[in-house]
Every structure is written in structure tokens, then in C-alpha cells.
Amino acid sequence: MGKVFIKPDRWKMYYRQTFREIESLGLNSIGIVIIISIFMGAVITLQTRYNLENPLIPLYLIGLTARDTMLLEFSSTIVGLILAGKVGSNIASEIGHMRITEQIDALEVMGVNSAGYLILPKVTAAVLFNPLLTILSMFVGVFGGWLACISTGALTSTDYIYGIQYWFVPFYITYSVIKTIVFAIIITTVPAYFGYNVKGGALEVGHSSTRGVVTSSILILLFNVILTQLLLAK
Amino acid sequence: MIVAEKISKYFNGERVLHDISVSFEPGKTNLIIGKSGSGKTVLMKSIIGLHIVDNGKILYNDRNFLLMSPKEQRELRKEMGMLFQGSALFDSLTVEENIQFPLDMFSNMSDREKRERVNFCLKRVNLEKANKLFPGELSGGMQKRVAIARAIVLNPRYLFCDEPNSGLDPKTALVIDKLISDITHEYNITTIVNTHDMNSVMEIGEKVVFIHEGRKCWEGNNLQILNSKDEALNDFIFASDFAKRAKQNIDQTSS
Numbered sequence: 001m002g003k004v005f006i007k008p009d010r011w012k013m014y015y016r017q018t019f020r021e022i023e024s025l026g027l028n029s030i031g032i033v034i035i036i037s038i039f040m041g042a043v044i045t046l047q048t049r050y051n052l053e054n055p056l057i058p059l060y061l062i063g064l065t066a067r068d069t070m071l072l073e074f075s076s077t078i079v080g081l082i083l084a085g086k087v088g089s090n091i092a093s094e095i096g097h098m099r100i101t102e103q104i105d106a107l108e109v110m111g112v113n114s115a116g117y118l119i120l121p122k123v124t125a126a127v128l129f130n131p132l133l134t135i136l137s138m139f140v141g142v143f144g145g146w147l148a149c150i151s152t153g154a155l156t157s158t159d160y161i162y163g164i165q166y167w168f169v170p171f172y173i174t175y176s177v178i179k180t181i182v183f184a185i186i187i188t189t190v191p192a193y194f195g196y197n198v199k200g201g202a203l204e205v206g207h208s209s210t211r212g213v214v215t216s217s218i219l220i221l222l223f224n225v226i227l228t229q230l231l232l233a234k
Numbered sequence: 235m236i237v238a239e240k241i242s243k244y245f246n247g248e249r250v251l252h253d254i255s256v257s258f259e260p261g262k263t264n265l266i267i268g269k270s271g272s273g274k275t276v277l278m279k280s281i282i283g284l285h286i287v288d289n290g291k292i293l294y295n296d297r298n299f300l301l302m303s304p305k306e307q308r309e310l311r312k313e314m315g316m317l318f319q320g321s322a323l324f325d326s327l328t329v330e331e332n333i334q335f336p337l338d339m340f341s342n343m344s345d346r347e348k349r350e351r352v353n354f355c356l357k358r359v360n361l362e363k364a365n366k367l368f369p370g371e372l373s374g375g376m377q378k379r380v381a382i383a384r385a386i387v388l389n390p391r392y393l394f395c396d397e398p399n400s401g402l403d404p405k406t407a408l409v410i411d412k413l414i415s416d417i418t419h420e421y422n423i424t425t426i427v428n429t430h431d432m433n434s435v436m437e438i439g440e441k442v443v444f445i446h447e448g449r450k451c452w453e454g455n456n457l458q459i460l461n462s463k464d465e466a467l468n469d470f471i472f473a474s475d476f477a478k479r480a481k482q483n484i485d486q487t488s489s
Binding site: 011012013099101102103105106108109110111112113187 | 394
């Protein structure tokens with residue numbers, strides 16, 4: 001993996017590839033992030049509402065709970081896990097296919113640092129774009145909670161909006177973005193490693209894709225614990 | 235000129251190349267022939283450096299490839315072009331972008347100069363109107379020609395072709411052979427072709443090296459090969475009953 005993080009052969013090509021990857025890995029993920037976030041925001045809100053039986057607890061706290069759940073955990077970790085599946089399998093199978101069809105050998109014979117050319121733009125694209133997806137997920141999730149409130153009547157719009165503004169801790173966004181950047185590196189490098197080192201045919205490319213997704217998902221969960229302890233412990 | 239001296243290569247403790255020494259001359263089509271699994275692709279990939287050899291020397295015009303730093307090896311590879319067995323064109327790029335790729339990476343040409351060079355290479359391989367097509371839209375023979383165009387776009391000193399005729403009909407295979415041979419002579423390139431196609435051997439084999447079970451068994455040219463006394467080589471050349479009968483007829487006629 002050392003070959004990935006050395007100076008690109010040609011900066012112009014690196015920038016071009018990075019923009020292509022932003023489109024392929026980032027822009028093409030906006031749809032799934034919006035769909036999942038909106039439903040998760042709605043479900044979190046409804047579940048909190050229906051489990052809240054103590055009349056002494058003010059209802060606006062449901063909005064606060066939905067907001068903080070999205071900010072602290074859902075928008076970074078769960079979206080990270082979903083992207084590990086979508087983007088990770090895409091990366092492992094694309095690079096694995098290039099390996100078994102000798103396209104990577106072709107790059108090497110030309111004198112191109114194949115690992116750097118193929119993987120570094122993906123890492124850069126994910127590190128730059130995934131935080132935007134996370135922030136988008138936060139907004140959409142909170143909006144999904146509001147939609148659930150007004151469509152089911154579980155909570156008034158006023159209570160929910162008051163709740164999502166109540167006791168806001170800006171550091172939660174920083175914490176979430178830091179986690180997203182670490183997850184972005186995991187989501188791109190781990191499947192790329194499995195794809196790059198695949199040997200055999202289509203079956204092995206499929207296996208490498210599965211291994212890439214499973215390993216990156218486990219690493220995301222592990223780093224979630226480590227980063228939470230490092231960033232939130234007082 | 236490319237010289238390989240006493241090359242050995244092991245995979246998982248099993249020796250697949252046994253002290254092979256061979257030289258390949260510029261301006262000639264040098265063929266490595268042998269049965270499937272004989273070690274000819276390993277030999278070619280070892281010469282290029284895609285496999286690291288366990289023993290031996292590889293000299294490119296007296297420059298020892300194995301003693302070069304990775305950066306120096308990458309610089310040397312800019313003098314190489316390679317045609318892979320499956321063409322190895324980049325799926326996501328058009329024909330034009332595939333051929334232009336080495337220029338984008340390593341030349342300082344303007345966009346107009348690059349376009350002209352790409353068109354020149356496409357014309358050279360008789361594929362003038364394929365610029366905007368993707369590899370998936372091309373036939374096997376056309377893919378090979380695009381791969382040749384990409385291989386020669388930077389004016390290489392060394393051209394490597396791994397099974398250029400695999401999957402092609404005999405007529406298209408002849409076209410590809412002729413193209414490789416013409417380009418070799420035209421640009422005085424040191425060309426190495428891996429093949430087990432006897433038509434190629436007879437058509438373009440100015441120098442032929444026969445590899446059998448990881449060993450070099452015979453060396454000569456297409457005029458000498460039919461008269462070889464090497465048993466393994468004769469087994470390879472006259473593998474079919476048809477070829478054996480033809481050989482017997484020739485022997486009877488000449489005696």
C-alpha cells in the first residue's frame with residue numbers, strides 16, 4: 001500500500017481521475033444516502049415517541065434525540081457501513097477485474113505506478129466528498145423526523161422544531177466529520193487492497209469484493225469505538 | 235537488444251524456468267514458442283519485470299534491469315510497448331483515450347499534437363473510424379489492433395506481444411502478424427512475440443526460441459525449424475496426424 005501514497009506521476013491525470021471518482025463514488029451515492037437518512041430519521045423519531053411513556057419528560061426532547069442520534073451515530077457510522085457495501089464492492093470488483101484482465105499489468109508495463117494511479121484518487125475523492133454526504137444525511141434525517149411527526153401526528157411540528165434546536169453541541173458535527181474521514185479511508189483502501197491483490201478469475205473477484213466489504217465494515221465498527229472514546233471521553 | 239542470462243524462476247518452490255539464456259535482436263520479430271504451460275509467458279513477464287526472477291540477469295542494451303531502482307525501471311518501461319493476450323484495453327476509456335493514455339501520462343505534447351499522433355497510430359493499424367468506440371464494442375481483432383496502436387504510440391524501442399493471435403480466426407491472425415512484423419522493421423524495434431501458433435512461426439519467425447518444460451530446447455529461425463532434430467520441438471510442430479503425414483510426405487519426396 002506504500003505505492004498508493006507516493007507523488008502521482010502526472011498531477012493533471014491525478015486531478016482528472018479524482019473528479020471522475022467524486023462523480024462515481026460520491027455523486028452517485030447521494031440518492032441512497034437521502035433515501036436511507038429520511039427513513040431512519042422518521043423511524044428514530046417515531047420509536048422515541050412511542051417508547052416515551054413518562055409524562056414528566058417534555059415531548060420536544062424527541063426532536064433533540066432524533067437530531068443527536070443522526071449527528072452522533074447514524075450519519076457517520078451507518079452511512080459509512082452502507083457506503084462500505086455500495087462503494088467498497090464497486091472498488092474491489094473494478095480493481096479486481098482490471099487485475100485479472102491484465103489492465104493493471106498494462107499500466108505497470110507503461111511505467112505507471114498502478115496502485116497510485118488507481119487507488120489514490122479514490123481515497124482523495126472519498127475523503128473530500130464523504131463528509132458532505134454525512135452533513136447531507138444529518139439534514140435529511142432530521143427532516144425525515146419532522147415529516148414523520150406531521151404525517152402521523154405523533155408530535156407537533158412546534159415541539160419537534162424546538163427540540164432539534166435545543167441544547168445543540170456543535171462539536172458533535174466535528175466529531176462526526178472526523179469519523180467520516182477515517183471511515184472514508186477504510187472504505188476505499190481496504191476493498192482496493194483486496195481487489196488489487198486478487199488472483200484467478202471472476203469467482204475470485206467476487207470473493208475479494210465480499211472480503212473487502214466485510215473487512216471494511218468490521219474496521220468501521222472498531223474505529224467507531226476507538227474514535228468515540230478518543231473524541232468524546234471527558 | 236535484450237539479453238537474458240541464466241534466468242531461473244520458482245513459484246511456490248517449483249522451478250518453472252531453468253537457467254534460460256537467450257538474446258533478442260533489434261529490427262527482428264523474435265518468437266518464443268512452446269506448449270501451453272511450458273513457461274513462455276513467465277519468461278516474457280520476467281523479462282519485462284512483471285515477475286521477479288530468482289536468478290540471472292536481464293540486459294536492455296547493456297543496462298541491467300534487475301539492478302535498477304523502481305524509478306529507473308519505470309523510466310525504462312516508457313521505452314516498452316506491450317500487447318497482452320486479452321488486449322488489456324481500459325474498459326472505461328474509448329479507443330482514442332486508450333491510445334492517448336501513454337501520451338497523457340508521459341509526453342508534453344499539446345492536445346492537438348496528441349490527437350494527430352493518435353490518428354496516425356490508428357491509421358497505421360487500419361482503424362481510422364473507431365476513435366469514439368469503447369473496447370466492448372470492438373471485435374477481438376480490432377481490440378488487438380487498438381492494443382498495438384497503444385503499444386507503439388510512444389515510439390517504443392521494445393515491443394512485447396503475448397499470444398497476439400489467441401481467439402482470432404487464421405485470416406485475422408495473419409493480419410495481426412503482418413502488422414507486428416511491419417512495425418518491427420519500420421521502427422527497428424526489438425520485438426518479442428509469445429505464441430504457439432505455427433502459422434505465426436512460419437510467417438514472421440526471424441528468430442525462434444523453443445521453450446519446453448521451462449528450458450530452452452532449441453533456437454533458430456523459421457527456415458530451420460522444420461528440419462530440426464529436437465524431439466520435443468518436432469512433437470510440438472507436428473502435433474496433429476495431418477501435420478505428421480505432411481512431414482512424412484515431405485521426407486519421402488526429398489529422399
